[in-house]
Amino acid sequence: MTYDNFKNSLNGRIFGDDLNYEILETVLKNPKRYIGLFRITNAKTKLIQNLTQSCEIKFGDFLEEILTKYIEEMGYKNLEKNIGKDEKGKMLSADQVFEKDDKIYLIEQKVRDDHDSTKKRGQYANLIKKIHCLKTNFPNKKINASMWFSDDGLKKNKNYYLEEISLNTDKDVEISLFYGKEIFKILFNREDIWNELVTHLKQNKAERSNEILSIPDFDTSDEILKALHKLKVKCPKLIKELTSNKPDFVEIRKELFPTGKNLQGL
Template sequence: MIIEYKEFCDLLLSHIEEGQNFYISLLENIIANPKRYIGFFRLSNPKTKLIQNITQSREIKFGDFLENLVEKYIQKIGYKILNKNINSNINNEKLKIDLFFEDNNFLYLIEMKVRDDHDSAKKRGQFLNFINKLTAVKQKYLNKKIKAVMWFVDDLLTKNKKYYNQEISSVKIKNCQIFLCYGKEFLNMVNNGKLIWNELILLLKKYNEENIKNDVNIPDFGNSKQILNALLKIKNSAWKKLNSDNQIYKMLREEFFKNGNNLEEAKKMRNK
């Protein structure tokens, strides 16, 4: 194997493990947006909403993990990894390329997303961002031949395929080839790509089988040490809001801290 299962798992856990900073951010987000969790006109309870938010956060982190994993593969099979950070000459905007590498013949610029499921507004912004990165790379590497790829890793969703193909066909940049790829199509463009794709699917399948029973963990806000530590470290402005007389925050406290004494313990410790 190019990447062993342990290395795969270690990299994945480094991205998705819920460390202390996660609980601080989670708590501050709840305090900043209490109406997302509290109110009579909701079918879902606050715990369900929390699970949705945590799941969404993990999906984003999973996308970051896939970028890092594929970059490791690309490097291991002999391509040279290039600096992802680049400035646009149009408005001096700082841009970051998802995957950027080269061989003796081409630069490879990859805009990498897990799945093609954006709505109309986001798809336009995403494609414009891709072209801005390509333009910036071309301005920096004037004489290089470039293969630019919009790559959606999950080939089960192709919602905007027609739109992206139409937009790509209208872009003409000297010495640049632009591709739209789903699933293994991108990896077919690189050395040992078929091997990488098959191994990637094997690793993901094994991980999912081993972790199929692992549910999203929601700590008890009134009793857990993670939440107590987060209460001690959230910003003063968030702490004041949480303990204010505002009716929405009274409801928030009643919903999230009705069990245990974390809130009272945090008050004592923050006042020391």
């Protein structure tokens, strides 16, 4: 994969046009999170926090997308990620599910292994549900399932996951745990792909080394004005709330739209 394709995919996923819209929508759906006497930070500071959190989440989504592309590049056949439903009827979606040589592969991936005790149990239980679903979908095929944490710097729950994996007694299911390059070295036998991924990430980080995340001015910027008009079409109820006399939205306007310039004509 060329660096330009990598960069375009990353920028499109994380810093696309929808980012300002999503932040605006979040504020208007949850105004109390941004205002109030018992909040030491103002609304603008809280927005920066939300932006960084959003970018981290979207980066995880990007890594899923990029691995899907690499899987195809390595000669595997990607399968439909919506694999079915669990016993309660909840839809199950795999981060990666693909096939080669009559074997089904499942990968559940996260950026880092830093979950608390409740989330780690839920994550492993989720993996098992997806394995059961794939066994139903492909009853005559072996399943190779993996948990992969792309950042090998944190291994908080490694012992827990290995202990749970050791309890597997299904001879048609192989479960593995990988950190960082291990999955490319052991599962794919393509350490060169990992090296390429790391090289692209390093180059992109170097290019952005002087950047500071910022949010366009809600009151006057064209970017937020565009997002407001988009929201008016997609969710007019939120715009009506924003311009109402409800105390929460009066406070939001005072903090984020002090002159009301971008609210004119809504």
